[in-house]
Every structure is written in structure tokens, then in C-alpha cells.
Amino acid sequence: MVERYKNKVIIVGCGPGLKAYISPKALYNVKKADILVGSRRLLKLFPGVDAEKIILEKNYNVLVNRIADWSSARQVVVLVSGDPCFFSYSRLIIKKLGRESCSIIPGISSIQLAFAAIGESWDDACFISLHGRDSEYAQLVKKAGVFAKVGILTDHKNTPAFIARQLLAGGIQDRRMFVCENLSLPEERILETDLASAVNIKTNGSIVVIIKKD
Template identity: 80%
Template sequence: MVESYKNKVILVGCGPGLKAYISPKALYNVKKADILVGSRRLLKLFPGVDAEKIILEKNYSILIKKIADWSSTKQVVVLVSGDPCFFSYAKMIVKKMGRESCIIIPGISSIQLAFAAVGESWDDACFVSLHGRNDGYDHLMKKVREYSKVGILTDLKNTPAVIARQLLKGGIQERQMFVCENLSLPEESVRETDLVSAVHLKTNAASVVIIKKY
């Protein structure tokens, strides 16, 4: 039986990029969409889905208002990378529409994949996102001093090299750094280094960085 969610938006976690990480429950919900909203990269994961496709770029606030309007007559499904409840725009949609109007389908987060790739537990870790941020280093420094493991979402500006430089500048030295790029994708790379060497590290994509006390 097809579950119907009248007047509700479905927020679907699509995992780290590889189709095999998309859950059957996620796929089932995506197929119900009249309107499918997501980044170009995420929309490409569902070429066969017969829905109107809306590209989400930097148009978050305008689009979120439209999503709320469309959802009164159509089934809107919003694609989110990784897990919707982990540093994503799902938070803005839930805030705008109210919790009772949102169905959230969890996905595998990039952070889970990163910790799995380096064989570390994440139940004792702390998480910080520098993705799209111009500040955040004071907060990061505090967390790195406080926790033995910190998982960081980066972007093309807040790169592993910039993070290493900032930590060293703040007097933090004795840490292992794992740089996990393009997780689950054919170009995946997982590197282990220390902060001094990381200052010169070249990266080509957003990554998850794990900082660990020796």
C-alpha cells in the first residue's frame, strides 16, 4: 500500500553519494514525489523518477517558502545529502513548516562513513561544521581541546590545510589528522597525517576531517 503524506514534505537523506547507500525506504519515498527538490548532484541519483525536478542552489529561502506552498496540493520530496538531521537545510524547512508537517527519512552521513573508513568509534566524538562558514575557528579550537576526537565538515575554503594552520596558530599541535575526501565515490581518498604536514596538503573536494589526540 502506498503511504500518503498529505500536506507533508518528505525530507530524504541520500547518503554520501554512492547509490548503494540510498536506503530502500528513501527510494520508495522519492518515487512518490510530484515535485523533487535537490542539488544537481542529488537529482542525478534519480534519473528515472517521474517528477517535476527543482534545482536547489543558493535559493534556499525563496525555495523553502515555495516548498511550503506546493505541499498543500502536491507531494514534495526534498533530497538532502547524508543525513537530514546532521548539518543540513532540512533544519530550515522543519523550522518553516513545523515538525508535524515534515517526514524525515534518515540517511547515512558522511561523518559515519569517515569514522568507518578510519576504524574509529564516533560515540565519543564531537562534531563541528565549517561548511559555508567564515568564522568558527574559536569554536573548533575549544572542541579540539575538550574532545579526544572531533569530526569536521569542511568546504573548499575551510580546507584541511587551512584547518591545520588555524589549529597550530592556536597552539594545538599533538594531534592526528585524517582527511576523508569523496567518500563512497570512485575518487575516494583517505589520508592520515599530522598537523604540521597537513599545512601543505592538497585537496580537491569537500571532505570530512577527523582530529584525534595521540
């Protein structure tokens, strides 16, 4: 009988994009991969790793089953951006495989970098992801009404301008908006504005928005 390996799937947090933010522990674990799964952008961070590379795009539901199959015989390492425990693919993988079958290597979240960029603590903030989610605006308005700081993950549809419009329509005013664009990357840009001015703001790339009470 062929003995089946029992490798834990390793989920590695790769930070916000700049390689210098990837921890030595993460690098060490990535080198263990027989199969390396990640977005094109994250896979490019590890050109020298001798593993079969699998591109993660909109195939995440199908891929999670394949990850489960592969992991019985080979070491699968999954790359995620930022921290695996903050709005990432790791949730789906752990739901499928169980937490005892996964090992998580933390990374620096885009949220951490955003708060560092504006010089604010995040221990008193609350968070919401609008990345690929369209039905969270009632929640956002509620949170912005209660918390002094709200950190928001965005996407190409839920832009800072769209978020500003939704907040104003929900009766939220007197807030500063910080737009933290392409953090750690050469095209990084940090903008501070108010909600009324933000409705016309043009942005591009990966963005964290922070809403702060005046």
C-alpha cells in the same frame, strides 16, 4: 470548495554519494514525489523518477517558501546529502513548516562513513561544521582542546590545510589529522597526517576531517 491536500514534505537523506548507500525506504519515498527538490548531483541519482525536478543551489531561502506553498497541493520530496538531521537543509524547512508537517527519512552521514573508513568509533567524538561558516574557529579550537576526536565538515575555503593552520595558531598540537575525501565515490582518498604536515596538503572535492589526539 477545492479540498487542499495536506501532504507532509518528505526530507530524504541520500547518503554520501554512492547509490548503494541509499536505503530502500528512501527510494520508496522518492518515488512518491510530484516535486523533487535537490542539488544537481542528488537529482542525477534518480533519473527514472517521474516528478517535476527543482534544482537546489544558492536559492534555499526563496525555495523554502515555495516548498511550503507547493506542499498544500502536491507531494514535495526534498533530497539532502548524508543524513537530514546532521547539518542539512532540513533545519530551515522544519523551522518554516514545523516538524508536524515534515517526515524525515534518515540517511548515512558522511561523518559515519569517515569514522568507518578510519576504523574509529564516533560515540565519543564531537562535531562541528565549517561548511559555509567562517566564524567557528574559536569553537573548533575549544572542542579540539577538550575532545579526543573531532569530526569536521569542510568546504572549498575551510580546507584541511586551512584548518590545520587555524588549529596550530590556536595552540593545538600533537594531533593526528585524517582527511576523508569524496567518500564512497570512485575518487575516494583517505589520508592520515599530523597538523604540521597538513598545512601543505592539496585536496579536492567533498571532505570530512577528523582530528584525533595522539
